[in-house]
Structure formats: structure tokens, C-alpha cells
Amino acid sequence: MPNNLKAALWMLGAIASFSAMAVAGRAVSHALDTFEIMTYRSLVGIVVLWVILTLTGQWRQVTRRSLGTHVVRNAAHFTGQNLWFYAVTAIPLAQVFALEFTSPIWVVLLSPLILGEPLTRLRLMSVLAGFVGILIVARPSPDTISPGLIAAASSAVFFALSVMYTRLLTRTETVLCIMFWLTLMQAVFGIIFSAWDGDMVAPSVQTLPWLVLIGLAGLLAHYCLTSALAIAPATVVVPIDFVRLPTIAIVGMLLYGEALDAWVFIGAAVIFAANYANIWYANRR
Numbered sequence: 172m173p174n175n176l177k178a179a180l181w182m183l184g185a186i187a188s189f190s191a192m193a194v195a196g197r198a199v200s201h202a203l204d205t206f207e208i209m210t211y212r213s214l215v216g217i218v219v220l221w222v223i224l225t226l227t228g229q230w231r232q233v234t235r236r237s238l239g240t241h242v243v244r245n246a247a248h249f250t251g252q253n254l255w256f257y258a259v260t261a262i263p264l265a266q267v268f269a270l271e272f273t274s275p276i277w278v279v280l281l282s283p284l285i286l287g288e289p290l291t292r293l294r295l296m297s298v299l300a301g302f303v304g305i306l307i308v309a310r311p312s313p314d315t316i317s318p319g320l321i322a323a324a325s326s327a328v329f330f331a332l333s334v335m336y337t338r339l340l341t342r343t344e345t346v347l348c349i350m351f352w353l354t355l356m357q358a359v360f361g362i363i364f365s366a367w368d369g370d371m372v373a374p375s376v377q378t379l380p381w382l383v384l385i386g387l388a389g390l391l392a393h394y395c396l397t398s399a400l401a402i403a404p405a406t407v408v409v410p411i412d413f414v415r416l417p418t419i420a421i422v423g424m425l426l427y428g429e430a431l432d433a434w435v436f437i438g439a440a441v442i443f444a445a446n447y448a449n450i451w452y453a454n455r456r
Contacts, residue, residue: 178403181395182411188392190419193259193267194426195381195388200260202378205253208385210361211374215386216354224347232345233352241349244336245356251329252357254322261319263429265420269308269439270323272416275446276301277331285335293452300445307438346397350390409450413443 199208224230258267280298282288309320340349365371374382399408416439423429 174402175407178399178408179411181399181402182408182414185392185395185399185412186415186418188388188395189268189415190422192385192388192392193264193419194422195384196256196259197427198381199378199385200256202375203372203382204365205256206361206364206367207372208256208382209249209253209357210365210371211382212386212389213354213358213361215383216350216390217358219387219390220347220351220354224351229347232347234344234348237340237344238352240336240340241352241356244333244340244349245353246360247329247332247336248353249357249360251326251333254326254329258319258323258326262317262323263420263432263435264423264427265416265429265432265435266308266320267323268416268419269435269442270305270320271327271330272413272439272442272446273301273305273324274327274330274334275449276442277328278334279449281331282335285332286338291452294449297445297449297452300448301442304438304441304443304445307441308435309438310434350393409443409447413439 196208203211224233255267255271258270276298279290279294283290305324309315309324337349362371396408396412399411416436420429420431420435424431
């Protein structure tokens, strides 16, 4: 089987997993706040990774030499994921996913500060185009700006920070090590913030299956995406990943009666073009 076809199959798994996580997040939002969702999602991840590390005998990969970077990376991801879970309950799913696609734009903009990568003219143009896409998706006005919209746009910034610190970690740490500290630290963060108001809600018979789905889908989505990038270039993977938008738009229409907004698709296409131009430039170099 050609590698590009294998990558496409992995990406179908990632698209299904991301979509399932959004639906499951909405399903439990009536009973749990985002901190509680993150806590239980992380606990599921800890169990899964514990089993994998034990069965494969790979505990030696889990080191403590970069704990400071792990803390910063996981704090950024924890913040972004909480904002994302809030956004999927507050605005149409297609709008959430469209704004999430701006994360690579923020990576380009912030990389000179964190990774020391140059901000070239083409990269700056891709950033500007990405922001035009954001304006098209959000169409900011006193009537359209909402906490959900701000949360979705902000989550992309924190996801970008998470990506950049992950790049730093991959220079010295394995994927299993990064994933282990991700799930463990985010479970700790979740417990602290969930108990802040002194009223942490335990999973019920109705919410537990959804929480397990969130935990498994989160791990599977990133595993599928990483596997696809390992066997095919980003110029192949990223266009397939863009299929997430029409997929979640159809899911939102069928399950929640959300209208298909043409402006969301137009803005997302501009954001995609900006991201793709940056990837093309990086591959050419």
C-alpha cells in the first residue's frame, strides 16, 4: 500500500477521533465543567499509557531531565484544551474547528521568540493571510463577538505554544515520555482547578462512557496524526486534515441543527491556504 494512502487512512482515524471528542465534550458539558472533563480525560490517558509502558517495557523512556519544559508545555496545552472544550459547547462546531486551524499561524508568529526561527517575508505574509481568515470566520462586531468565539480563538494560541515546547522536548525526549508527563501533569492541574470551588463532581453512569471516549479519542487522534506525518510529507497530510472542517460541520448540522455557514468555509479556506503556503516554503528550503 502506498505511503500516501496509508497516511490518508491514519488521517481518517484522526478526523473521526477529533470529531468524537467534540461530540463527547458537548454530551458531558451539562454535568461537568471543563476542568472536571480534563481531569477525567487525563486519568483515562494515564491508565492507557501505564498499560502500554508496562507491556512494552519502556518505562526507561520516562525521564525527569526536562521537567521544567514539561510543566510549561502542559500548562499551555491544559489552558488551550479547557478553552476548546468550553468553545464546543458555546458556538457552532464548524466555527471552533475553523479557528483551531489558526494554530500553525501562531506557531509561525511566535517561533522567533521561543525557537529562534526566523520570520521571513513569506511567513509574515502567511500570518497576515491567516488573520484575514480569522476575521472572515469571526466577522467581529458587537453582535457576533461572544465568550465562545474568544475561547476558540484563544485556544489556538495556547495550542501553538504547546506545539513549540513539544518541538523543544523532542530534541531530548521520546514521544512516550512526553505523553506520560502530559497526562500526569494535566490530571494534577485538573484536580487542583476542579476542587478550587470545593465541589468536584464525580462521573455518573451517564457521563462515564463519554469521558472514556474523550480520553481514548484524544490519545488516538494525536497518535493517528503523528503516524500520518511519519510516513507522508506535511503537504499531503495537512490537506487531508482540512477535511475535519466539513466533517464536523455536517456532524453539527445532523446532531444539533447548526446551519452550514458559507463564511466559515471561506475563512477556513483562507487560513488553510496560509498554512499550506508556509509548509510549501519550508519544504522547498
